[in-house]
Amino acid sequence: MADTKMILRVAEILIEELKLEDVTPQTFDPEIDLIDEMGIDSMDLTTVVLVLQDEYGISIDEDDYPKLKTVRLIAEYIEQKLNEK
């Protein structure tokens, strides 16, 4: 399970990079499907991935994008990558 701090930071990056309005890291539902429910597409997701890679010093493979469907899944993915380092 990803910790709350990580989830909030991922939400914050999504809000900032995708210029989302009417939502804060605290109100961002970590279970919402970013693709199906929020309409985020590959270019948006790539932008977020590039920022996450910088922030956490990890490498996110293009083939893994489909795994990054929710804020919680992204946070868990990052934690797994950090643990592998």
Place this chain on the structure above:
Amino acid sequence: MTAMNVKHAPIPASEQSAAGSKMKFSQIIADPVVRERWEKVRRWFFLRESTYDMTNRCNIRCDGCYYYEGEKQFTKENGRPGDWRALMESEKQRGITYVVLAGAEPSLVPELCQTCYDVIPLGSIASNGFKRLPERVGYKIHISVWGNDDTSRRIRNAKDLLAKQIDNYRSDPRAVWVYTFTRENIDEIYAVMEALAGNGCRATFNMFSAPVGYAGPLRHDAGSLARTREVMLDILAKYPEHVLYSPYNAVAHTHRLGLHDLYACSYPRMNPSTDIGLGRSFRQYRTDLTWDRGVACCVPDTDCPDCRHYAAGSAVVTARLYRHGSDPEAFRAWLDYVDTYLAVWVMGYEKGKNLLDRPTPPPGFGL
């Protein structure tokens, strides 16, 4: 028109990365020029395209035409505006924000083009330019040019086509002439471009990409690819105000490898994934308003390994942001490519100066 290629400032040493090394994206976009261009293009990341064959009819018949290959040409035509309106409404509902109206000749059904425009106002129309589309259809209009008038007469059976196109679309902000380089017409661009620029018309470049099974004289070979690149760069330098292109476009579309080998085509025909991106949202509708995922791409019936088509590249190269996002030169090249694509495809979008004035290899490949 502001498109120009200028000598750009050298990439600062602090931003240069050794070949193959990685650099932080945040460092790359810290450069104010790069950041400005990044912010300019990313506003358009909401575009989600699909393409639509509008009619089975055309007023000319060209050798190597994509439309008259395969089964789609035999599809029953649906000319009912109400059905098209319903289709556009449902497309909008599923998130499509950009339409490409093509096959065979959309200007023959202007009322259907208008119907599409009324519902989804961003898009483009591929036309031979023989018949002018009404101004109220506010899409970009891509006017196909396949060489000089002699060549047009020979392979398109069309007399004085360029003059007719210019008469129809001179000073029309919708119009972009798309010069398709074949193996046979490479140097004809000089006369064509002189005529276009002399009339204030803007052009971009396409590469003939052979339909499946085509082995005729238009298909490119190694020599014609190299010569085309050379000529593209020369024309770009000669007509910076009238050519919407960049050195990276020239590399991506004249490489010995096609777009799929260089960038992994993301259209459904070559991409089985339906998770995200074009593989999820793109559809290619036939004239009977049906679609088939198995053949869905922007130029159906093209031989995929030979595909260097400008429309395919606009989506396929753009989608590979990730691969360009860790090297400052590659990222500048990508920005030039996307800036070009948006200027060609989006009404009102003006191309900026190219950030790079030299060819850059695709990530992971040589020139």
